[in-house]
Amino acid sequence: MSHNPFTSKIYQDNWLKHFVGGKTSKSFSFIKGLSFYKHAYLPYYINVGKNSTNGITYQIDAGFEDYKGKTFLIYDVPEYCMPDNSINLKKLKNYKVRQYKGFLADLKGYDNLESYMLDAFSSKSRNKHRSSIKKLEACFDVSYHIYDKTISKKDYDQVIQGFRDLVLKRYDSLQLDTNLVGEWSFYEEVIYPMLKNGQALMINVCVEGKPEAMSLVFVEGSKITGAIKAFNPDFYKFNIGHIELSKLIEWCFENGINTLDFSKGEYEYKTKWTNYEYLYHCHVVYDSSSFASSITAFFLAKYFQLKQYLRDKRFNYFVVKMKYKFKNLRGSSGVPIFKISSLSEALDFDSFQVVDLENDSQINLKRIVYDMLYRKQESIKNIVIYKQVSNSKIYYIIGRKSQLKVEII
Template sequence: MNSSPFSSKTYTNTWLKHFHLKGHEISFSFLNGTSFYKYPLFPIYINVGRNLTKGITYTLETEEITGVIKNKVLLIYDVPDYFTINHGLPNRKFTIARITQYPGFLIDLKLFTDLNNFMVETFSKSSRYKLNKFKKKLESCFNIKYKMFYGQISEREYNTIFDQFENLLRKRFLQKETTNNNLDPKEWTFYKEVTYPMILENNAALFVTYNGDQIIAVTLNYIHNNTLIDAITVFDIDYSKFSLGSVNILKLIEWCLENKFDKLDFSKGYFDYKKRWCNLEYKFDYHLIYNKKALLPKAIAFTIKKYFIAKQFLRDKKLNERFHEFYFLVKNRSIKKNIPLGFNLQELSKPYTEFQLKEISILESRNDYLKKALFEYLYINNESISNIRVYKILNSEKTYIFQGRDVTTKVQLER
């Protein structure tokens, strides 16, 4: 079994530095694929990375384990059930309990030769038309570039990408009015520190979409054997009219097929888009390895199982989502919600020389409130943003002119 990115020294050492500074890495000779740290007070040993990995795989040796773990309980988070793992324990006193937690979704690409072949075999003609239309519209209206940073990236460019990555995530979840665990300062600092060296080691990759020099979508990926694991992905919500999220997935599939990757794994957690794109669903289990004949580890394992079963019950009832929404409201109660302006587009059939106009730059952040209307105009008229001039009508409140190559439109912003 090839080494998992989550068992690499870079990953484990960085994780321990951020989340278990006073502890140390513990390995067990009978178990290969992950290391552990000790939970305070109780003889519980948890895999390094805990719930921040996107899948732990391990194998068991056939040696006697009685003297190795004795009364210890080993807890391994997020074991995907599609991996073939040797679960045989040589001593019948010991057992592996599996606790099903999150659903997982992936695209098995082994049967496809290229992106077109995948599209034909996966989607109906009408769905293919829509997806291709979104991609063509996006690329004709903007100066779109795609780049996968895998194996090499300058530290300066990396920092620029990761800072914008964070900004886009904050913008996205501010719009959704819910919290995102990845944006917890401690967690995000870990991701930023660990990803750069993992890219250089070919254990991680950043897929970035640009509009000119502006970063509009980022996906953090991990690499495990021939699998690309989509860990965290975000796109600029201003481009949602162009279905940028779907275009991003198309380009990831294309990259995988061109580079001989046979799986694109969306990892754990349910989202509609994962269900729509995947051709294989699986489960993430938590594994408990313990002595079922000994009272203490048996009691500990029983308690842990009941705890995670209760958590999954609450998750099934979507109480975790309600908690995140409530926590967002409490944390951000002082932030005035930025309600997007509505707008009305009216094509002009006559010259607009009678208006008193002032040209403005859509590239300036102070004019971001116009983007939704402008992108709607670009999408409808298939205009390139490079051909657009934007004017403010000075004697009319919240009224603008979009002048393109073929179509000139009057824009009235509305609350």
């Protein structure tokens, strides 16, 4: 029997500790699989985990009536997991409010990654994916890692820090605010015991000894659910996020996983790799014989309908863009503009300063260097970067197959 990882004791105890000050949860006999806590001011109960989960499931037990006079708010119920007996009781009613789109890869009926990609991808896309892997491995020293219950605490501490750094880089490149950073202490504390308990996995594409694409997934029997995904945008040209995802799907086939749920949120990689779309709903369960419960449920449903209307109008996207801008007003010096040209003149680099790609404080040249490597399929080990001593705004990227001049305008 499989169990939802988001309703496990490890997940829920840590969530209560980090988000509601360690309140104790309360279970009800009429609803199986969930625990709740009471809203601080309003007369309704909220499922533990709230909107920090990636899919909640539950069942109604008609033999109990401890719902009387109460209202319950349940976040993020996938429509393919809707409880089929939630409307069989005369007094217990349920508002279902549409929320996010969800995506999953149904791997049943396929033998391996290649057979799945034959259905999911065009011939051109499959060739591009293979080419991206080939180029990444030709240009860099690349390794792939799955972290499971065998990981040590020392290794975990290092990996989770690298994961946080990737999340920061990714959202900075998108110029979007994210709650993930503020909530990271929760994930840092909950992931390790769930890894050790076989309820979570992390996958890492490591380039030159550093994590550059990572995902966190939760395990439920023959199904895994994606929770957090991030990659270093400097490797955008190599499609490193897609490479990491293909390695995860390979692992699924090797380990008897037949469903990879990408969870809520609409992103390009999801529409590309999935073969099934669904909707998440917010459920408001209430006692229709109670006026107080009915009116509370009515206004809760209207509130979430309004939130979804604003989400449909992309107002939430506008909000996270504005929050990012306001948070980064101070100390923002703007993104430098480059002029990039092929080096046509012979130069004596003995009088130039060699630049460390990792530590040059003036600009980040990595995207330019990596894009050049992708085009020429050249190893990073062949690259030397120089800077003029007399003019620190001019850089030279010198490889065996290509040489570039980069000027800061």
